[in-house]
Amino acid sequence: MPDGRPRAVSDPDAYSVRLRRLHEAALNAGRPPDRALRSLISASWRRSMEAGVDPDARSAPPAFEHRDIQEVRSAHPMSALLPLIAETLLETASASEHILIVTDADGRVLWRDGDHRAMSRADEVGLADGFHWGERAIGTNGMGTALATRRPVHIFAAEHLVRALHVWSCSAAPIIDPDSGEVLGCVDLSGTMHTLHPATVTLVETTARLAESHLALRMRERDNRFRTHHGGHLRALRGEPGALVSATGRVVAGGRAQRWSRRVRLPESGDRVVLPDGRAALLDPLGEGFLLRLPDQPHVPVLTLSFLGAEHPSAGLDGARVPLSLRHAEILTLLALNPQGATADQLSFHLYGDMGNPVTARAEIHRLRARLGPVVAAKPYRLACAVEADFLHLRRLLAGREAAPVARAYGGPLLPRSESPAIRGERDELEGQVRAHLLLRGSPDDLWAYANTEYAKNDPHVLERLVAMLPADDHRGAAARIRLAGLGPP
Known part of the structure; x- marks a missing residue:
């Protein structure tokens, strides 16, 4: 089953029994299984366990008093979207024994409606106004997991960590404010596992995107008014x-x-x-x-370095392309990694190892300064400009928890032809971090993009992970199996 969007199973009851066995095994072991579950679910179980969620909880905890719900709801930005969400989904929810739920960014339920029998049953587990459905409050569930991952999800039966929720399934999608880039809240359809089809997640996601389009239109209207009223300040x-x-x-x-x-x-x-x-x-x-x-100040040049996967490196200086020799690209990489600067002795050691000569390093710096001018300063040697480097950007992304930006930013090994000891060390460290990051957090799309790079195309762990994550009829899984077979026995 692909993460977020499980396919319909031919026998939901049998699949539910299998999930329950995995659930009990995970609770007994104190950690989720590595491969038997969708990575979305195993990651959510891990977060929930680390947060101390009780699998035997009977209900989600209350988030605020019932008498305060109306005031909280009316003060929240999601209140302006309730009519649109209800018009889009409420009739479907009522006619199909589902309930429609809208939460804030923390997973607190602001509003609920739908089939009356379903709502009566939902009251038993706190699927109601004013209850807290964040992952840290009640574990893996559609609303909490969609908010934690910022992506649409479908959670089926025993994929919930809390046993009391195993009769329920839910499809949820976050709503992200195009103005601030922050999550505003979540829209969710919940029902029993026999009434809620996995394809419902597409309907919920479409509603969330419709709400975001509505917000984007309002944002553009505000922007136009702002430009009209205050454009004179720019002209001044x-x-x-x-x-x-x-x-x-x-x-x-x-x-x-x-x-x-x-x-x-x-x-x-x-x-x-x-x-x-x-x-x-x-x-x-x-x-x-x-x-x-900007206060009056001299122009600060911008040096752009794109060295990931670069067989023939070049730099950009204020938008103008500057071809570089490999040695000059190595020097710029070292200076970008050491913004405080470096001496000729240090550069020589980083470039050539123990056999280096500072005189050679000074000569290379002299030739580099002839190409780039005063952006390469001396005493110590350093970059006297703003630096935008793809390898530095990748480093910053690796400090976060999101895998997709890492997969997009990774363009290949850092200066793959370089034999400089320091560059080799930095290259190997980046490769190791990217590999670990994507194996731990990457979606099938992220891992497939990584598996098609020169570094990872024959990596057995990456290929095995793809085979485990992708359905049998996915062409990427088939390609991964072929590559694995070509590697021979471990």
């Missing part, structure tokens, strides 16, 4: 770098003198913000947003 800068920024940090308009990222990180207090390239900018309040402007 007379070509100096500046931008109009929303209250959530989105750049909604910018002058031509500066390339802006889509979003800036707003400070918790004060009127200064640090841009991704390290410069400080000022924020002038404009009611529903800000005017961002």
Whole structure:
């Protein structure tokens, strides 16, 4: 079964019995099985167990008093979406013995409606207004797991960690605010395991995307009003770098003198913000947003390094391509990894090992400075510019928990032709971290993309993981099995 979207099983009862056996085995062992479950479920069980969720809990815990529900609901941004969600799903829920649930970002139920008999039964486990369905509160479930993973999910019967929920199945999808990028809440359809088809997750996801489209339309209307009302502030800068920024940090308009990222990180207090390239900018309040402007300061060059998988490396300096020799690419990599700078002796050791000569390193630096100018500073040797390097970006992504951005950012080994001891060490460390990250957290799509790189195409562990995760009729699983067979016996 692919993660998030299990296929319909021919015998739900038999499959439920198998899941119950896996469930009991996991509780006895104190950890979920490695391969027998969908990775989505085993990861959720692991999070739930680590949070101390009681598998014998009888109900989700209350999140707030019943008398406060109306006030909490009306104050929440999801309240504006309730009519659209109800119009899309409520008739289906009522006609098919399901219940429709809307939560906030923490999994607290703001609103519920649907089939009356189903709601009466749902009351027994707290599937009702005001109860907490986050994973840390009640373990693996559609709402909590969708919110934890920021993706649509279908949870079937004994895939729930708590035994009292094994008669239920649920399909849920998070709703993400296009303005802030944060999860607003979740929409869920729940029913007994015999009434809720796995394909329901597609219907729920479509409703969530419809809600996000509604939010995006409202956001664009606000942006247009903001630009209309405050565009004069940008024009008053007379070509100096500046931008109009929303209250959530989105750049909604910018002058031509500066390339802006889509979003800036707003400070918790004060009127200064640090841009991704390290410069400080000022924020002038404009009611529903800000005017961002740069104080008078010299231009800071931007050096772009794309060295992952690069057989023939090059750099970009303020957008202009600069071809590089492998040795110069190695020096730039070392300086980017050591922003505090390095001496000729240190560079020589990193480049050549014990046999290195500082004179050779100085000569290479001299030739590199002839190509790039003062962005390569001396005493110590360092990069006197803003650096945007794909290997540094990958490092930052590896510090997080999301696998998909890592899979997208990984372009191959760092400078694969380099024999520099320091580069080899950095390359091997990055490869090991990417491999471990994707094996632990990667979806089938992430692992398949990784398995098609030169480094991982014949990795038996990656191929075995793909075979375990993908259904038998998936062409990627078939390709992984063929590659495994070609590797011979372990």
